[in-house]
Structures are given as C-alpha cells and as structure tokens.
Amino acid sequence: MTTASPTRRLLSxxxxxxxxxxxxxxxFAADQITLRVGDQKGGNRSLLEISGLxxxxxxxxxxxxxxxxxxxxEAINAGALDVGYTGDLSFLTVYANGAPIKAIGGTRSNAxxxxxxxxxxxxxxxxxxxxxxRLAGTRGGWGQFLIEATLEKAxxxxxxxxxxxxxxxxAKIALLAGSIDGWAVWEPYISYAVLKDNARVVAxxxxxxxxxxxxxxxxxxxxTKREAVADLLxxxxxxxxxxxxxxxxxxxxxxxxxxxxxDVLARAYKAQDTRPxxxxxxxxxxxxEASDRATRYGILSxxxxxxxxxxxxxxxxxxxxx
Numbered sequence: 001m002t003t004a005s006p007t008r009r010l011l012s013x014x015x016x017x018x019x020x021x022x023x024x025x026x027x028f029a030a031d032q033i034t035l036r037v038g039d040q041k042g043g044n045r046s047l048l049e050i051s052g053l054x055x056x057x058x059x060x061x062x063x064x065x066x067x068x069x070x071x072x073x074e075a076i077n078a079g080a081l082d083v084g085y086t087g088d089l090s091f092l093t094v095y096a097n098g099a100p101i102k103a104i105g106g107t108r109s110n111a112x113x114x115x116x117x118x119x120x121x122x123x124x125x126x127x128x129x130x131x132x133x134r135l136a137g138t139r140g141g142w143g144q145f146l147i148e149a150t151l152e153k154a155x156x157x158x159x160x161x162x163x164x165x166x167x168x169x170x171a172k173i174a175l176l177a178g179s180i181d182g183w184a185v186w187e188p189y190i191s192y193a194v195l196k197d198n199a200r201v202v203a204x205x206x207x208x209x210x211x212x213x214x215x216x217x218x219x220x221x222x223x224t225k226r227e228a229v230a231d232l233l234x235x236x237x238x239x240x241x242x243x244x245x246x247x248x249x250x251x252x253x254x255x256x257x258x259x260x261x262x263d264v265l266a267r268a269y270k271a272q273d274t275r276p277x278x279x280x281x282x283x284x285x286x287x288x289e290a291s292d293r294a295t296r297y298g299i300l301s302x303x304x305x306x307x308x309x310x311x312x313x314x315x316x317x318x319x320x321x322x
Contacts, residue, residue, distance in 0.1 A: 033059040033228045035221070038072035038084035041065060042258035044236055050253045051239040051246075059228040068167075073216065076101055082221035083229060088212040089299065092291055093140050095309045096300055102222060102311040103214035105233045105279065107240055109272040113187045114146050114205035119175060120198045122182075127154045127203040130161055130182060136174055137184035139165035140299055142209065145290075146184040148297040149208040158297060175199070188260060188268035195264055210286045212277065222311060233314055237276035244275060278315040 039045045045063050048054040064081065066072050072084035073091065077099040091103055116135065118124045124133065127150050137143020144165070148158045164171075164180055168189050174180040176197060185193075193199035205211060215236065217229050243250045251265035258265075277283055288306040295303050 051242040100219040104314040106214035112204040133181035135182040136164040136166040136171040143184040191267040
C-alpha cells in the first residue's frame with residue numbers, strides 16, 4: 001500500500017481543519033477573523049515576531065509551516081490557506097493552471113543573489129564554459145530559468161547543456177560529489193556554499209531576472225477577509241524594512257530558529273537587501289517580460305497575462321522600494 005507523503009498528509013489535515021472551522025463558525029465568535037497563513041521555518045512568522053509587529057493583531061493568525069513554497073501554493077489553491085508567499089515563477093506556474101489566487105504584494109532582492117555555483121576546483125570559470133555541462137536547478141522555478149537565461153546570454157541554445165531537475169538539498173549533494181558541474185540556486189544556499197562548501201559563483205541573475213517574491217492570497221480571502229489581509233501585508237512590509245536596518249539581529253534570531261550558521265545568514269541578508277515592492281506598472285512590465293521568457297523556455301506551458309494575476313489595490317498607496 002502506498003504511504004502518503006508528509007506534505008500530502010499535512011495538506012489533507014489543513015483542508016479538514018478548514019472545513020471544520022467553517023462548520024464551527026456559528027458556534028464561536030462569528031466576528032473574529034482568522035487568517036490561515038502558510039509559512040516556512042524562519043520565514044514571515046518569525047520576521048513579524050522578531051520585529052515586534054506580531055503584537056496587537058485585530059484578527060487571529062493560524063500559521064502552518066511547510067518545507068517549501070510549492071505546497072503552500074497547493075494549499076491555497078485547495079482552499080486550506082488564505083495567504084502564503086512564493087517566488088515569482090512558481091506563482092505563475094500555479095496561476096497559469098487556473099488556481100484562484102492573486103499576487104497582492106511582495107519583495108525584491110538583488111538579482112545577483114540568484115547564481116550558478118561550481119566547485120572551487122572546477123575548470124569552469126565563466127558562463128562561456130557552461131556549454132556541454134550538466135547543470136542542476138529547480139524545475140519550473142528560478143533554478144531552471146537562470147540556467148536557460150545564462151546560456152542564452154552566452155550565445156548558446158538551451159540544449160547546449162544538460163538540465164538536471166534537482167531541489168536544493170539533492171543538488172548540493174550532487175555538486176559536492178561531482179555528479180553535476182553546476183548548480184543554479186538562491187540565498188541563503190549561495191552563502192552557505194561559498195562560506196562552508198568551498199564553492200564559487202560563475203554567473204548570476206543580474207539583468208536576467210527580477211528576483212521577486214510574492215505575497216499571494218486566495219480570491220476568496222481577498223473578497224471576505226480583505227482588511228485582515230491588507231493589515232498583514234502592511235505589517236510584513238514594515239517588518240521587512242526593519243530587517244534591513246537590523247541585519248545582524250535578524251540573522252542571529254533566524255539562525256536560532258533554522259539552525260543555519262549566523263555568518264551565513266548575515267552574508268545572505270546583506271547581499272539580498274530584500275525590500276518591499278508596490279505592484280505598479282514597472283513591476284507588472286518586468287514580470288511580464290520574465291513570464292514571456294519563461295514561456296519561450298518551456299517553463300510555463302502557455303503565455304500568461306501578468307496584469308490579471310496581480311491585485312494592485314493592496315500596494316497602490318503603500319511606500320515601497322521598487
């Protein structure tokens with residue numbers, strides 16, 4: 001008999017909990033809004049708590065922790081969560097398949113914090129040396145996109161290298177073992193690999209990727225819990241700006257939660273300089289260009305009208321660092 005994966009079991013539990021909560025609404029305080037929010041270890045929950053912005057909430061938050069962004073999106077799509085966060089391309093992949101979700105806000109990091117890594121003893125010195133090599137990254141996300149875009153920029157076809165679809169844990173093991181030649185990944189994996197695994201960067205996302213992470217909400221939550229969703233987004237934006245001004249304190253606290261080395265996180269946070277964005281014309285244009293390129297690479301199965309995938313109203317009046 002096949003055993004369900006931990007992620008599937010968690011998703012099933014969340015869906016059951018969501019339905020139970022809906023049935024129980026009339027028996028408890030009907031005016032108490034509860035936001036069901038998906039998170040990862042050391043993510044938005046800890047950021048709010050460390051910055052002091054988790055206090056005095058006019059609603060309740062029911063946090064659920066996931067190992068990655070993909071199952072967060074799956075849970076939002078299934079109606080088990082109201083809000084989550086994910087990278088731009090992962091969001092588009094799910095949206096393009098008909099998920100009732102919208103990007104309502106988010107952050108931007110420096111593009112060079114997406115990079116292709118090689119072992120320090122590798123003969124690969126620049127992107128021009130990637131032809132004919134075996135390169136690993138996440139399928140349908142930043143990893144695959146960066147590999148394809150880097151090859152294109154170097155004047156190669158995407159078929160001029162072999163793509164190995166591996167998640168970060170498996171890709172790291174494969175790189176250290178020498179079974180792949182390069183690994184396309186993001187922070188804090190880059191900082192860990194450089195500081196602890198003697199890896200080095202041969203190419204990065206500068207000029208190739210917008211490096212956006214979106215706060216995503218279900219259309220149902222936007223319609224029925226709008227004030228709470230808007231308040232949470234504003235708090236996350238303030239907390240993110242706090243983290244930019246308190247990098248070392250943020251790194252220390254997150255290191256205790258994630259068990260990652262403090263020096264790795266401090267390096268990663270300084271390199272990323274992650275700041276809130278307003279979803280304006282510039283962001284939509286940039287995101288559309290990345291979406292069209294992803295469609296050309298075959299990462300997205302069809303062209304997406306990005307303007308319909310976002311809800312600009314949550315950030316129209318909010319200051320941001322686009």
